[in-house]
């Protein structure tokens with residue numbers, strides 16, 4: 001068996017999600033190859049070659065792959081992928097955008113967001129906002145899979161010395177182009193890999209009040225997230241949404257502030273090791289998953305917590 | 310121009326589903342069914358484009374059992390012009406759904422196909438992207454803004470790092486994210502009018518699509534339940550527990 005892992009990277013560096021995906025590939029077992037498709041992505045390819053357990057790195061360096069446009073990259077992956085037993089990508093927005101397109105090109109029914117590998121063709125994945133875990137078996141020759149990164153401990157980033165091979169395929173579907181992007185800049189850790197996450201909900205009342213959470217986050221080295229209600233209300237940008245239809249997080253410590261605990265929110269954080277909830281309503285459903293619940297007005301509790309840390 | 314909108318019948322988002330006792334399937338007997346929330350956003354977007362004069366006709370398509378007519382009627386009440394039901398009692402996986410939609414797109418020749426980014430039952434987040442591959446159309450997934458221009462569509466996408474904007478040649482595919490719009494409620498007169506709008510029925514066989522499942526669900530089970538913990542009385546007690554019991558802060 002040989003497994004093709006699609007690297008998540010920004011042309012210069014390999015993103016952490018790639019390491020979790022390599023870990024899932026190891027759990028399946030077989031020769032692991034990594035594809036780095038990008039533009040001027042040599043540095044990312046070298047980094048990929050150092051990941052422990054990787055046998056080969058394929059680099060497709062072409063302007064058409066710079067922004068990971070699914071139309072172009074999916075064609076490339078389908079060109080390369082047919083002979084592999086498995087094609088894996090992280091279940092990030094990039095992976096979720098591209099991999100189903102690869103699968104349909106190969107006439108394969110993909111398996112999204114796996115939590116565990118049972119065998120080479122059988123996997124566990126969450127459905128219904130994580131209220132149900134399904135064990136699914138694939139009968140396709142090539143398995144096309146996205147991996148829930150929080151469910152697999154990262155592979156070691158250093159120590160490997162895989163061969164790097166250039167792939168000379170320039171796919172341009174000619175139907176899409178990149179216009180621009182607005183990326184959030186933050187000195188805080190990334191939400192999906194942070195050890196501590198503090199999230200605010202509708203109870204925060206406005207965007208300015210999130211300042212309290214940022215201050216607390218800086219003391220704890222934490223990332224800051226939010227509920228859908230807080231994003232919809234415009235308190236904070238969409239990339240902060242945690243939940244069924246936002247980001248999945250599983251930090252050592254998750255602090256939910258002014259969040260009621262709807263199932264769609266729980267779906268994104270209930271695998272956290274320790275959950276703290278601060279809510280003034282003692283009946284709030286968030287308390288049913290919280291290890292430590294504090295019934296209090298957040299406008300008193302959060303500043304007090306911050307000063308006492 | 311014509312828009313095709315996919316609407317899926319799903320268990321209502323307020324229902325907490327559970328596996329059946331024998332673990333063979335999810336227990337969906339007698340639960341409330343609704344239009345998938347992301348599909349509702351898709352219908353709303355199409356209707357807004359029609360109100361702006363960009364779109365002339367909206368066709369709502371659903372695949373599944375006869376009861377999917379209810380969700381098509383909902384779409385018609387929200388402003389779609391006609392419906393197509395691809396009726397089948399077979400289990401439909403996203404690849405099969407995408408193949409049915411491709412067959413319909415070949416006939417209807419829409420300039421835009423709008424789908425939800427994900428359905429809240431299967432949580433697959435696949436169908437729109439797969440339709441893209443099968444039709445060769447560009448895809449603007451997880452859309453928070455859609456602007457139709459001359460011969461192309463500009464789609465702003467919610468991505469992990471923030472927002473990304475792409476331009477796609479028409480015809481193109483859009484899948485909706487939560488911030489694209491806030492769907493309206495159907496008014497009673499519109500619900501009445503929707504009953505008279507045309508709704509055609511076809512089948513995967515008629516469309517020439519083989520829907521044989523590629524994956525088998527071996528079992529379903531509840532996730533590991535979290536035990537509710539304790540309530541702490543003060544910030545001091547919380548800090549004490551986090552330091553000494555949970556040992557997650559110093």
Ligand SMILES: Cc1cc2nc3c(=O)[nH]c(=O)nc-3n(C[C@H](O)[C@H](O)[C@H](O)COP(=O)(O)OP(=O)(O)OC[C@H]3O[C@@H](n4cnc5c(N)ncnc54)[C@H](O)[C@@H]3O)c2cc1C
Pocket residue numbers: 200201202203204226227228229230241242243244245246247257258259260261262263264265268278279280281284296297298299322346347429
């Ligand atoms: C298709 C779909 C997808 C969804 N996806 C997601 C998702 O990915 N993520 C997500 O989070 N949600 C999602 N939702 C929304 C979800 O159902 C809830 O509506 C949302 O999570 C509620 O956010 P909230 O807890 O911040 O707000 P609310 O439910 O309004 O709760 C606010 C809480 O703050 C408390 N509070 C208020 N003031 C104070 C105060 N001064 N001090 C302390 N506590 C206070 C209140 O007691 C209350 O419990 C989705 C919904 C649908 C239909």
Ligand SMILES: Cc1cc2nc3c(=O)[nH]c(=O)nc-3n(C[C@H](O)[C@H](O)[C@H](O)COP(=O)(O)OP(=O)(O)OC[C@H]3O[C@@H](n4cnc5c(N)ncnc54)[C@H](O)[C@@H]3O)c2cc1C
Pocket residue numbers: 127134315316317318333334335345347348370371372373398399400401402403406423424425426427428429430431432433434435436437526529
């Ligand atoms: C244990 C189990 C058993 C199941 N058994 C059955 C069964 O017997 N019969 C059955 O029909 N399903 C069954 N399903 C559900 C089915 O497998 C999934 O819902 C299906 O794979 C579609 O995936 P999705 O909706 O998550 O796709 P996604 O890719 O998440 O859907 C995205 C979008 O595609 C469009 N779309 C998807 N499906 C349709 C559709 N049917 N009609 C119109 N638009 C659509 C919608 O716009 C939707 O928002 C079962 C699921 C499980 C977990």
